[in-house]
Amino acid sequence: xxxxxxxxxxxxxxxxxxxxxxxxxxxxxxxxxxxxxxxxxxxxxxxxxxxxxxxxxxxxxxxxxxxxxxxxxxxxxxxxxxxxxxxxxxxxxxxxxxxxxxxxxxxxxxxxxxxxxxxxxxxxxxxxxxxxxxxxxxxxxxxxxxxxxxxxxxxxxxxxxxxxxxxxxxxxxxxxxxxxxxxxxxxxxxxxxxxxxxxxxxxxxxxxxxxxxxxxxxxxxxxxxxxxxxxxxxxxxxxxxxxxxxxxxxxxxxxxxxxxxxxxxxxxxxxxxxxxxxxxxxxxxxxxxxxxxxxxxxxxxxxxxxxxxxxxxxxxxxxxxxxxxxxxxxxxxxxxxxxxxxxxxxxxxxxxxxxxxxxxxxxxxxxxxxxxxxxxxxxxxxxxxxxxxxxxxxxxxxxxxxxxxxxxxxxxxxxxxxxxxxxxxxxxxxxxxxxxxxxxxxxxxxxxxxxxxxxxxxxxxxxxxxxxxxxxxxxxxxxxxxxxxxxxxxxxxxxxxxxxxxxxx
Numbered sequence: 001x002x003x004x005x006x007x008x009x010x011x012x013x014x015x016x017x018x019x020x021x022x023x024x025x026x027x028x029x030x031x032x033x034x035x036x037x038x039x040x041x042x043x044x045x046x047x048x049x050x051x052x053x054x055x056x057x058x059x060x061x062x063x064x065x066x067x068x069x070x071x072x073x074x075x076x077x078x079x080x081x082x083x084x085x086x087x088x089x090x091x092x093x094x095x096x097x098x099x100x101x102x103x104x105x106x107x108x109x110x111x112x113x114x115x116x117x118x119x120x121x122x123x124x125x126x127x128x129x130x131x132x133x134x135x136x137x138x139x140x141x142x143x144x145x146x147x148x149x150x151x152x153x154x155x156x157x158x159x160x161x162x163x164x165x166x167x168x169x170x171x172x173x174x175x176x177x178x179x180x181x182x183x184x185x186x187x188x189x190x191x192x193x194x195x196x197x198x199x200x201x202x203x204x205x206x207x208x209x210x211x212x213x214x215x216x217x218x219x220x221x222x223x224x225x226x227x228x229x230x231x232x233x234x235x236x237x238x239x240x241x242x243x244x245x246x247x248x249x250x251x252x253x254x255x256x257x258x259x260x261x262x263x264x265x266x267x268x269x270x271x272x273x274x275x276x277x278x279x280x281x282x283x284x285x286x287x288x289x290x291x292x293x294x295x296x297x298x299x300x301x302x303x304x305x306x307x308x309x310x311x312x313x314x315x316x317x318x319x320x321x322x323x324x325x326x327x328x329x330x331x332x333x334x335x336x337x338x339x340x341x342x343x344x345x346x347x348x349x350x351x352x353x354x355x356x357x358x359x360x361x362x363x364x365x366x367x368x369x370x371x372x373x374x375x376x377x378x379x380x381x382x383x384x385x386x387x388x389x390x391x392x393x394x395x396x397x398x399x400x401x402x403x404x405x406x407x408x409x410x411x412x413x414x415x416x417x418x419x420x421x422x423x424x425x426x427x428x429x430x431x432x433x434x435x436x437x438x439x440x441x442x443x444x445x446x447x448x449x450x451x452x453x454x455x456x457x458x459x460x461x462x463x464x465x466x467x468x469x470x471x472x473x474x475x476x477x478x479x480x481x482x483x484x485x486x487x488x489x490x491x492x493x494x495x496x497x498x499x500x501x502x503x504x505x
Contacts, residue, residue: 047313
Protein backbone atom coordinates (compact mmCIF):
# COMPACT_ATOMS: atom_id res chain seq x y z
CA UNK A 1 0.00 0.00 0.00
CA UNK A 2 2.78 2.41 0.91
CA UNK A 3 4.53 1.55 -2.34
CA UNK A 4 1.37 2.38 -4.30
CA UNK A 5 1.01 5.69 -2.46
CA UNK A 6 4.61 6.58 -3.25
CA UNK A 7 4.11 5.72 -6.92
CA UNK A 8 0.86 7.69 -7.03
CA UNK A 9 2.64 10.77 -5.65
CA UNK A 10 5.30 10.33 -8.32
CA UNK A 11 2.65 10.05 -11.04
CA UNK A 12 0.79 13.09 -9.74
CA UNK A 13 4.08 15.00 -9.92
CA UNK A 14 4.61 13.85 -13.52
CA UNK A 15 1.04 14.80 -14.42
CA UNK A 16 1.49 18.24 -12.88
CA UNK A 17 4.66 18.76 -14.93
CA UNK A 18 2.69 17.74 -18.03
CA UNK A 19 -0.37 19.92 -17.57
CA UNK A 20 0.81 22.97 -15.58
CA UNK A 21 3.13 24.48 -18.26
CA UNK A 22 0.41 24.55 -20.92
CA UNK A 23 -2.14 25.69 -18.31
CA UNK A 24 0.10 28.58 -17.26
CA UNK A 25 0.70 29.63 -20.88
CA UNK A 26 -3.01 29.52 -21.68
CA UNK A 27 -3.89 31.56 -18.58
CA UNK A 28 -1.26 34.14 -19.54
CA UNK A 29 -2.77 34.39 -23.03
CA UNK A 30 -6.30 34.64 -21.58
CA UNK A 31 -5.33 37.53 -19.34
CA UNK A 32 -3.48 39.40 -22.12
CA UNK A 33 -4.08 39.06 -25.87
CA UNK A 34 -6.77 36.38 -25.93
CA UNK A 35 -9.56 37.08 -23.39
CA UNK A 36 -12.15 34.32 -22.94
CA UNK A 37 -15.50 34.17 -21.07
CA UNK A 38 -15.15 33.56 -17.33
CA UNK A 39 -17.32 30.43 -17.49
CA UNK A 40 -15.10 28.94 -20.19
CA UNK A 41 -12.01 29.77 -18.16
CA UNK A 42 -13.49 27.98 -15.14
CA UNK A 43 -14.27 24.95 -17.33
CA UNK A 44 -10.65 24.97 -18.49
CA UNK A 45 -9.32 25.03 -14.92
CA UNK A 46 -11.64 22.17 -13.91
CA UNK A 47 -10.67 20.27 -17.05
CA UNK A 48 -6.99 20.74 -16.21
CA UNK A 49 -7.59 19.37 -12.71
CA UNK A 50 -9.31 16.29 -14.16
CA UNK A 51 -6.42 15.88 -16.61
CA UNK A 52 -3.89 15.88 -13.77
CA UNK A 53 -5.77 13.32 -11.68
CA UNK A 54 -6.71 11.22 -14.71
CA UNK A 55 -3.20 11.20 -16.16
CA UNK A 56 -1.67 10.29 -12.78
CA UNK A 57 -4.02 7.32 -12.31
CA UNK A 58 -3.71 6.30 -15.93
CA UNK A 59 0.11 6.28 -15.97
CA UNK A 60 0.15 4.46 -12.63
CA UNK A 61 -2.10 1.84 -14.20
CA UNK A 62 0.14 1.66 -17.26
CA UNK A 63 3.16 0.98 -15.04
CA UNK A 64 1.30 -1.45 -12.78
CA UNK A 65 -0.59 -3.38 -15.43
CA UNK A 66 0.25 -2.62 -19.07
CA UNK A 67 4.05 -2.70 -18.90
CA UNK A 68 4.19 -5.93 -16.79
CA UNK A 69 1.69 -7.62 -19.11
CA UNK A 70 3.75 -6.58 -22.14
CA UNK A 71 7.00 -7.79 -20.57
CA UNK A 72 5.61 -11.12 -19.40
CA UNK A 73 3.74 -11.82 -22.63
CA UNK A 74 6.76 -10.86 -24.75
CA UNK A 75 9.13 -13.10 -22.78
CA UNK A 76 6.74 -16.07 -22.57
CA UNK A 77 5.73 -16.18 -26.25
CA UNK A 78 9.36 -15.89 -27.31
CA UNK A 79 10.50 -18.68 -24.99
CA UNK A 80 7.85 -20.92 -26.53
CA UNK A 81 9.86 -20.61 -29.79
CA UNK A 82 6.61 -20.92 -31.76
CA UNK A 83 6.72 -18.31 -34.50
CA UNK A 84 2.99 -18.51 -35.21
CA UNK A 85 2.22 -17.80 -31.53
CA UNK A 86 4.56 -14.79 -31.43
CA UNK A 87 3.00 -13.30 -34.54
CA UNK A 88 -0.61 -14.01 -33.55
CA UNK A 89 -0.23 -12.58 -30.05
CA UNK A 90 1.61 -9.51 -31.39
CA UNK A 91 -1.20 -8.89 -33.89
CA UNK A 92 -3.93 -9.22 -31.26
CA UNK A 93 -2.09 -7.07 -28.72
CA UNK A 94 -1.38 -4.35 -31.27
CA UNK A 95 -5.07 -4.15 -32.12
CA UNK A 96 -6.56 -4.23 -28.63
CA UNK A 97 -4.04 -1.82 -27.09
CA UNK A 98 -4.52 0.69 -29.91
CA UNK A 99 -8.31 0.62 -29.54
CA UNK A 100 -7.89 1.79 -25.94
CA UNK A 101 -5.43 4.59 -26.83
CA UNK A 102 -6.99 7.89 -25.65
CA UNK A 103 -5.14 10.05 -28.19
CA UNK A 104 -6.63 8.05 -31.08
CA UNK A 105 -10.14 8.43 -29.69
CA UNK A 106 -9.64 12.19 -29.44
CA UNK A 107 -8.45 12.40 -33.07
CA UNK A 108 -11.26 10.17 -34.36
CA UNK A 109 -13.86 12.45 -32.75
CA UNK A 110 -12.49 15.39 -34.77
CA UNK A 111 -12.20 13.76 -38.22
CA UNK A 112 -15.28 14.50 -40.36
CA UNK A 113 -16.85 12.01 -42.75
CA UNK A 114 -15.38 8.76 -41.37
CA UNK A 115 -17.23 6.90 -38.60
CA UNK A 116 -15.18 6.80 -35.40
CA UNK A 117 -15.37 2.99 -35.19
CA UNK A 118 -14.15 2.60 -38.77
CA UNK A 119 -11.18 4.94 -38.30
CA UNK A 120 -10.18 3.44 -34.94
CA UNK A 121 -10.59 -0.12 -36.26
CA UNK A 122 -8.49 0.52 -39.37
CA UNK A 123 -5.74 2.22 -37.38
CA UNK A 124 -5.73 -0.59 -34.80
CA UNK A 125 -5.31 -3.23 -37.52
CA UNK A 126 -2.49 -1.15 -39.01
CA UNK A 127 -0.67 -1.07 -35.67
CA UNK A 128 -1.22 -4.82 -35.18
CA UNK A 129 0.19 -5.73 -38.59
CA UNK A 130 3.26 -3.56 -38.19
CA UNK A 131 3.85 -4.77 -34.65
CA UNK A 132 4.10 -8.24 -36.18
CA UNK A 133 6.68 -6.89 -38.65
CA UNK A 134 8.56 -5.23 -35.77
CA UNK A 135 8.69 -8.55 -33.87
CA UNK A 136 10.04 -10.34 -36.93
CA UNK A 137 12.73 -7.67 -37.20
CA UNK A 138 13.82 -8.29 -33.60
CA UNK A 139 13.89 -12.07 -34.06
CA UNK A 140 15.64 -12.03 -37.44
CA UNK A 141 17.84 -8.98 -36.82
CA UNK A 142 16.88 -6.95 -39.91
CA UNK A 143 18.38 -3.46 -40.03
CA UNK A 144 15.69 -0.94 -39.09
CA UNK A 145 16.69 1.71 -41.65
CA UNK A 146 16.05 -0.67 -44.55
CA UNK A 147 12.50 -1.32 -43.35
CA UNK A 148 11.86 2.36 -42.72
CA UNK A 149 13.01 3.36 -46.20
CA UNK A 150 10.93 0.64 -47.85
CA UNK A 151 7.72 1.32 -45.94
CA UNK A 152 7.92 5.12 -46.13
CA UNK A 153 8.45 4.77 -49.89
CA UNK A 154 5.17 2.83 -49.99
CA UNK A 155 3.50 5.53 -47.86
CA UNK A 156 4.47 8.42 -50.13
CA UNK A 157 3.68 6.53 -53.33
CA UNK A 158 0.26 5.55 -51.96
CA UNK A 159 -0.40 9.15 -50.86
CA UNK A 160 -0.41 10.38 -54.45
CA UNK A 161 -3.36 8.10 -55.27
CA UNK A 162 -5.39 9.39 -52.31
CA UNK A 163 -7.27 12.73 -52.05
CA UNK A 164 -5.12 15.48 -50.56
CA UNK A 165 -7.47 16.03 -47.62
CA UNK A 166 -6.40 12.62 -46.25
CA UNK A 167 -2.66 13.33 -46.17
CA UNK A 168 -2.54 15.28 -42.91
CA UNK A 169 -5.06 13.02 -41.15
CA UNK A 170 -3.12 9.89 -42.16
CA UNK A 171 0.17 11.14 -40.74
CA UNK A 172 -1.62 12.48 -37.66
CA UNK A 173 -3.01 8.98 -37.07
CA UNK A 174 0.53 7.61 -37.07
CA UNK A 175 1.49 10.06 -34.35
CA UNK A 176 -1.47 9.70 -32.00
CA UNK A 177 -1.43 5.90 -31.87
CA UNK A 178 1.88 5.92 -30.02
CA UNK A 179 0.59 7.56 -26.86
CA UNK A 180 0.64 6.89 -23.12
CA UNK A 181 -1.22 3.55 -23.45
CA UNK A 182 0.62 2.08 -26.43
CA UNK A 183 4.21 3.16 -25.77
CA UNK A 184 4.77 1.48 -22.36
CA UNK A 185 3.15 -1.72 -23.60
CA UNK A 186 4.91 -1.93 -26.96
CA UNK A 187 8.33 -1.05 -25.53
CA UNK A 188 7.93 -3.60 -22.72
CA UNK A 189 6.87 -6.20 -25.28
CA UNK A 190 9.99 -5.45 -27.33
CA UNK A 191 12.27 -5.76 -24.29
CA UNK A 192 10.61 -9.07 -23.43
CA UNK A 193 11.07 -10.49 -26.93
CA UNK A 194 14.64 -9.21 -27.36
CA UNK A 195 15.66 -10.69 -23.98
CA UNK A 196 15.84 -14.16 -25.53
CA UNK A 197 18.66 -13.02 -27.82
CA UNK A 198 22.16 -13.12 -26.38
CA UNK A 199 24.02 -11.10 -29.05
CA UNK A 200 25.34 -7.62 -28.34
CA UNK A 201 22.75 -5.88 -30.55
CA UNK A 202 19.68 -7.36 -28.82
CA UNK A 203 19.25 -4.27 -26.65
CA UNK A 204 19.50 -1.96 -29.66
CA UNK A 205 16.84 -3.92 -31.52
CA UNK A 206 14.37 -3.60 -28.65
CA UNK A 207 13.98 -0.01 -29.90
CA UNK A 208 12.20 0.62 -33.19
CA UNK A 209 8.88 -1.00 -32.33
CA UNK A 210 7.17 2.36 -31.86
CA UNK A 211 8.74 3.59 -35.10
CA UNK A 212 7.36 0.71 -37.17
CA UNK A 213 4.03 0.68 -35.35
CA UNK A 214 3.58 4.34 -36.36
CA UNK A 215 3.70 3.47 -40.06
CA UNK A 216 0.78 1.04 -40.02
CA UNK A 217 -1.86 3.67 -39.14
CA UNK A 218 -0.62 5.99 -41.90
CA UNK A 219 -1.08 3.27 -44.52
CA UNK A 220 -4.43 2.23 -42.99
CA UNK A 221 -5.88 5.76 -43.20
CA UNK A 222 -4.55 6.25 -46.74
CA UNK A 223 -6.37 3.06 -47.72
CA UNK A 224 -9.50 4.48 -46.06
CA UNK A 225 -9.00 7.50 -48.32
CA UNK A 226 -9.52 5.21 -51.31
CA UNK A 227 -12.76 3.91 -49.75
CA UNK A 228 -14.01 7.29 -48.48
CA UNK A 229 -12.75 9.68 -51.20
CA UNK A 230 -15.03 12.50 -50.05
CA UNK A 231 -15.26 13.53 -46.43
CA UNK A 232 -18.20 15.06 -44.59
CA UNK A 233 -18.26 18.71 -43.63
CA UNK A 234 -16.22 19.73 -40.63
CA UNK A 235 -18.40 20.64 -37.65
CA UNK A 236 -16.84 23.51 -35.66
CA UNK A 237 -16.11 22.89 -31.99
CA UNK A 238 -19.10 23.89 -29.90
CA UNK A 239 -18.22 26.36 -27.18
CA UNK A 240 -20.35 25.40 -24.16
CA UNK A 241 -22.71 28.01 -22.75
CA UNK A 242 -22.59 27.98 -18.95
CA UNK A 243 -24.80 30.37 -17.01
CA UNK A 244 -23.46 29.48 -13.57
CA UNK A 245 -21.34 27.00 -11.61
CA UNK A 246 -24.23 24.51 -11.39
CA UNK A 247 -24.50 24.43 -15.18
CA UNK A 248 -20.75 23.88 -15.38
CA UNK A 249 -20.92 20.93 -12.97
CA UNK A 250 -23.85 19.47 -14.92
CA UNK A 251 -21.85 19.71 -18.13
CA UNK A 252 -19.08 17.53 -16.71
CA UNK A 253 -21.41 15.12 -14.90
CA UNK A 254 -23.53 14.51 -18.00
CA UNK A 255 -20.43 13.66 -20.03
CA UNK A 256 -19.06 11.23 -17.44
CA UNK A 257 -21.36 8.22 -18.18
CA UNK A 258 -20.57 8.38 -21.90
CA UNK A 259 -16.84 8.15 -21.25
CA UNK A 260 -17.31 5.44 -18.63
CA UNK A 261 -19.01 3.32 -21.27
CA UNK A 262 -16.51 4.24 -24.00
CA UNK A 263 -13.47 3.40 -21.87
CA UNK A 264 -15.09 0.22 -20.57
CA UNK A 265 -15.61 -1.03 -24.13
CA UNK A 266 -12.01 -0.06 -25.03
CA UNK A 267 -10.38 -1.80 -22.05
CA UNK A 268 -12.54 -4.93 -22.02
CA UNK A 269 -10.50 -6.72 -24.75
CA UNK A 270 -7.27 -6.12 -22.79
CA UNK A 271 -8.79 -7.57 -19.63
CA UNK A 272 -10.18 -10.61 -21.46
CA UNK A 273 -6.87 -11.22 -23.23
CA UNK A 274 -4.94 -11.02 -19.96
CA UNK A 275 -7.31 -13.43 -18.16
CA UNK A 276 -7.14 -15.99 -20.98
CA UNK A 277 -3.36 -15.69 -21.43
CA UNK A 278 -2.74 -15.99 -17.70
CA UNK A 279 -5.03 -19.02 -17.36
CA UNK A 280 -3.40 -21.00 -20.18
CA UNK A 281 0.23 -19.76 -20.27
CA UNK A 282 1.41 -17.32 -17.57
CA UNK A 283 -0.26 -18.95 -14.54
CA UNK A 284 0.74 -16.06 -12.27
CA UNK A 285 0.48 -16.20 -8.49
CA UNK A 286 -2.36 -14.47 -6.67
CA UNK A 287 -0.39 -11.42 -5.58
CA UNK A 288 1.01 -10.36 -9.02
CA UNK A 289 -2.31 -11.32 -10.63
CA UNK A 290 -4.37 -9.03 -8.40
CA UNK A 291 -1.75 -6.31 -8.66
CA UNK A 292 -2.27 -6.24 -12.43
CA UNK A 293 -6.06 -6.23 -12.00
CA UNK A 294 -5.76 -3.23 -9.68
CA UNK A 295 -3.56 -1.57 -12.32
CA UNK A 296 -6.29 -2.08 -14.92
CA UNK A 297 -8.79 -0.41 -12.55
CA UNK A 298 -6.40 2.55 -12.18
CA UNK A 299 -6.15 2.73 -15.96
CA UNK A 300 -9.94 2.70 -16.34
CA UNK A 301 -10.63 5.43 -13.80
CA UNK A 302 -7.73 7.54 -15.10
CA UNK A 303 -8.91 7.30 -18.71
CA UNK A 304 -12.48 8.25 -17.82
CA UNK A 305 -11.36 11.36 -15.93
CA UNK A 306 -8.77 12.21 -18.59
CA UNK A 307 -11.20 12.06 -21.53
CA UNK A 308 -13.86 13.99 -19.63
CA UNK A 309 -11.42 16.76 -18.75
CA UNK A 310 -10.02 16.94 -22.26
CA UNK A 311 -13.27 16.98 -24.22
CA UNK A 312 -15.37 19.13 -21.89
CA UNK A 313 -12.85 21.58 -20.45
CA UNK A 314 -9.59 21.60 -22.39
CA UNK A 315 -10.29 21.39 -26.12
CA UNK A 316 -12.99 24.10 -26.35
CA UNK A 317 -10.58 26.58 -24.74
CA UNK A 318 -7.78 25.62 -27.14
CA UNK A 319 -10.15 26.22 -30.05
CA UNK A 320 -11.37 29.54 -28.64
CA UNK A 321 -7.87 30.86 -27.93
CA UNK A 322 -6.77 29.88 -31.45
CA UNK A 323 -9.67 31.88 -32.90
CA UNK A 324 -8.95 34.92 -30.76
CA UNK A 325 -5.25 35.09 -31.67
CA UNK A 326 -5.97 34.46 -35.36
CA UNK A 327 -8.37 37.43 -35.30
CA UNK A 328 -5.60 39.85 -34.29
CA UNK A 329 -4.03 42.19 -36.83
CA UNK A 330 -0.67 40.66 -35.90
CA UNK A 331 -1.80 37.03 -36.15
CA UNK A 332 1.74 36.06 -37.14
CA UNK A 333 2.24 35.84 -33.36
CA UNK A 334 0.71 32.36 -33.70
CA UNK A 335 4.17 31.15 -34.75
CA UNK A 336 6.26 32.17 -31.68
CA UNK A 337 3.42 31.29 -29.27
CA UNK A 338 3.11 27.79 -30.71
CA UNK A 339 6.90 27.34 -30.55
CA UNK A 340 6.94 28.20 -26.83
CA UNK A 341 4.02 25.86 -26.16
CA UNK A 342 5.66 23.07 -28.17
CA UNK A 343 8.97 23.43 -26.34
CA UNK A 344 7.35 22.91 -22.94
CA UNK A 345 4.78 20.33 -24.00
CA UNK A 346 7.22 17.72 -25.29
CA UNK A 347 9.30 17.82 -22.12
CA UNK A 348 6.17 17.05 -20.16
CA UNK A 349 4.67 14.21 -22.24
CA UNK A 350 4.24 11.08 -20.06
CA UNK A 351 5.32 8.78 -22.91
CA UNK A 352 8.56 10.79 -23.27
CA UNK A 353 9.47 9.89 -19.68
CA UNK A 354 8.92 6.22 -20.53
CA UNK A 355 11.21 6.46 -23.56
CA UNK A 356 13.96 8.36 -21.69
CA UNK A 357 13.94 5.73 -18.96
CA UNK A 358 14.29 2.94 -21.52
CA UNK A 359 17.09 4.79 -23.32
CA UNK A 360 19.06 5.30 -20.10
CA UNK A 361 18.69 1.63 -19.14
CA UNK A 362 19.65 0.22 -22.54
CA UNK A 363 22.61 2.59 -23.08
CA UNK A 364 23.83 2.43 -19.45
CA UNK A 365 23.48 6.21 -19.23
CA UNK A 366 25.62 7.00 -22.28
CA UNK A 367 22.72 8.95 -23.81
CA UNK A 368 21.76 11.40 -21.04
CA UNK A 369 18.17 12.52 -20.53
CA UNK A 370 19.18 16.20 -20.86
CA UNK A 371 20.54 15.73 -24.38
CA UNK A 372 17.43 13.77 -25.38
CA UNK A 373 15.14 16.40 -23.86
CA UNK A 374 16.85 19.35 -25.57
CA UNK A 375 16.85 17.58 -28.95
CA UNK A 376 13.16 16.70 -28.67
CA UNK A 377 12.15 20.16 -27.46
CA UNK A 378 14.04 21.92 -30.25
CA UNK A 379 12.52 19.62 -32.85
CA UNK A 380 8.96 20.05 -31.61
CA UNK A 381 9.33 23.84 -31.39
CA UNK A 382 10.35 23.92 -35.05
CA UNK A 383 7.50 21.60 -36.02
CA UNK A 384 4.93 23.84 -34.34
CA UNK A 385 6.32 26.83 -36.24
CA UNK A 386 5.88 24.91 -39.50
CA UNK A 387 2.35 23.92 -38.51
CA UNK A 388 1.34 27.55 -37.88
CA UNK A 389 2.96 28.63 -41.16
CA UNK A 390 0.66 26.10 -42.85
CA UNK A 391 -2.36 27.55 -41.02
CA UNK A 392 -1.42 31.09 -42.11
CA UNK A 393 -0.50 30.30 -45.73
CA UNK A 394 -2.23 27.04 -46.72
CA UNK A 395 0.99 25.36 -47.91
CA UNK A 396 0.50 21.64 -48.57
CA UNK A 397 1.84 19.41 -45.79
CA UNK A 398 3.78 17.36 -48.35
CA UNK A 399 6.16 20.29 -48.88
CA UNK A 400 7.32 19.64 -45.31
CA UNK A 401 6.83 15.89 -44.86
CA UNK A 402 8.52 14.68 -48.04
CA UNK A 403 11.86 16.54 -47.64
CA UNK A 404 11.74 15.99 -43.87
CA UNK A 405 11.48 12.23 -44.16
CA UNK A 406 14.07 12.12 -46.96
CA UNK A 407 16.55 13.92 -44.67
CA UNK A 408 15.68 11.63 -41.76
CA UNK A 409 16.08 8.46 -43.84
CA UNK A 410 19.39 9.60 -45.36
CA UNK A 411 20.73 10.29 -41.86
CA UNK A 412 20.09 6.63 -40.92
CA UNK A 413 23.21 5.67 -42.88
CA UNK A 414 25.47 8.07 -40.97
CA UNK A 415 24.53 7.52 -37.33
CA UNK A 416 24.73 4.53 -34.96
CA UNK A 417 21.84 2.13 -35.33
CA UNK A 418 20.57 2.79 -31.84
CA UNK A 419 20.15 6.51 -32.61
CA UNK A 420 18.07 5.69 -35.66
CA UNK A 421 15.78 3.45 -33.61
CA UNK A 422 15.51 5.96 -30.76
CA UNK A 423 14.89 8.87 -33.17
CA UNK A 424 12.01 7.17 -34.96
CA UNK A 425 10.58 6.00 -31.62
CA UNK A 426 10.85 9.58 -30.34
CA UNK A 427 8.83 10.86 -33.28
CA UNK A 428 5.85 8.78 -32.22
CA UNK A 429 6.31 9.49 -28.54
CA UNK A 430 6.67 13.29 -28.87
CA UNK A 431 3.30 13.59 -30.62
CA UNK A 432 1.40 12.66 -27.50
CA UNK A 433 -1.50 13.67 -25.32
CA UNK A 434 -1.06 17.43 -25.16
CA UNK A 435 -0.46 17.67 -28.92
CA UNK A 436 -3.59 15.69 -29.76
CA UNK A 437 -5.72 17.67 -27.33
CA UNK A 438 -4.73 21.32 -27.01
CA UNK A 439 -2.49 22.03 -30.02
CA UNK A 440 -4.73 20.39 -32.61
CA UNK A 441 -7.84 22.22 -31.38
CA UNK A 442 -5.77 25.43 -31.18
CA UNK A 443 -4.74 25.04 -34.84
CA UNK A 444 -8.32 24.23 -35.86
CA UNK A 445 -9.66 27.38 -34.21
CA UNK A 446 -7.01 29.56 -35.86
CA UNK A 447 -7.55 27.95 -39.25
CA UNK A 448 -11.33 28.47 -39.03
CA UNK A 449 -10.80 32.24 -38.67
CA UNK A 450 -8.03 32.60 -41.26
CA UNK A 451 -9.25 30.29 -44.03
CA UNK A 452 -12.73 29.09 -43.06
CA UNK A 453 -13.94 25.61 -42.22
CA UNK A 454 -13.10 24.32 -45.72
CA UNK A 455 -9.37 24.55 -44.96
CA UNK A 456 -9.42 22.87 -41.55
CA UNK A 457 -9.05 19.27 -42.75
CA UNK A 458 -6.15 20.08 -45.06
CA UNK A 459 -4.31 22.78 -43.10
CA UNK A 460 -5.14 22.45 -39.37
CA UNK A 461 -4.74 18.69 -39.28
CA UNK A 462 -1.09 17.78 -39.67
CA UNK A 463 0.08 19.33 -36.40
CA UNK A 464 0.62 15.87 -34.91
CA UNK A 465 2.34 14.70 -38.11
CA UNK A 466 4.89 17.53 -38.04
CA UNK A 467 5.54 17.05 -34.32
CA UNK A 468 6.24 13.38 -35.07
CA UNK A 469 8.62 14.21 -37.92
CA UNK A 470 11.14 16.75 -36.58
CA UNK A 471 12.56 14.57 -33.74
CA UNK A 472 13.62 12.06 -36.41
CA UNK A 473 16.11 14.65 -37.59
CA UNK A 474 17.16 16.27 -34.31
CA UNK A 475 17.83 12.99 -32.44
CA UNK A 476 19.87 11.65 -35.36
CA UNK A 477 21.87 14.88 -35.39
CA UNK A 478 22.59 13.97 -31.77
CA UNK A 479 23.91 10.68 -33.20
CA UNK A 480 26.23 12.58 -35.53
CA UNK A 481 27.60 14.46 -32.54
CA UNK A 482 28.12 11.08 -30.86
CA UNK A 483 30.16 9.88 -33.86
CA UNK A 484 32.25 13.06 -33.88
CA UNK A 485 33.12 12.48 -30.22
CA UNK A 486 34.16 8.94 -31.11
CA UNK A 487 36.42 10.30 -33.86
CA UNK A 488 38.11 12.68 -31.43
CA UNK A 489 38.84 9.73 -29.15
CA UNK A 490 40.33 7.84 -32.05
CA UNK A 491 37.54 5.24 -32.11
CA UNK A 492 35.89 4.00 -35.28
CA UNK A 493 32.75 6.01 -36.16
CA UNK A 494 29.69 3.83 -36.02
CA UNK A 495 27.81 4.61 -39.19
CA UNK A 496 26.43 1.12 -39.72
CA UNK A 497 27.66 -1.45 -37.26
CA UNK A 498 26.19 -0.38 -33.93
CA UNK A 499 27.59 1.00 -30.72
CA UNK A 500 30.62 -1.00 -29.65
CA UNK A 501 32.12 1.96 -27.81
CA UNK A 502 29.97 3.66 -25.22
CA UNK A 503 30.87 7.22 -24.27
CA UNK A 504 29.12 10.05 -22.52
CA UNK A 505 27.68 12.71 -24.78
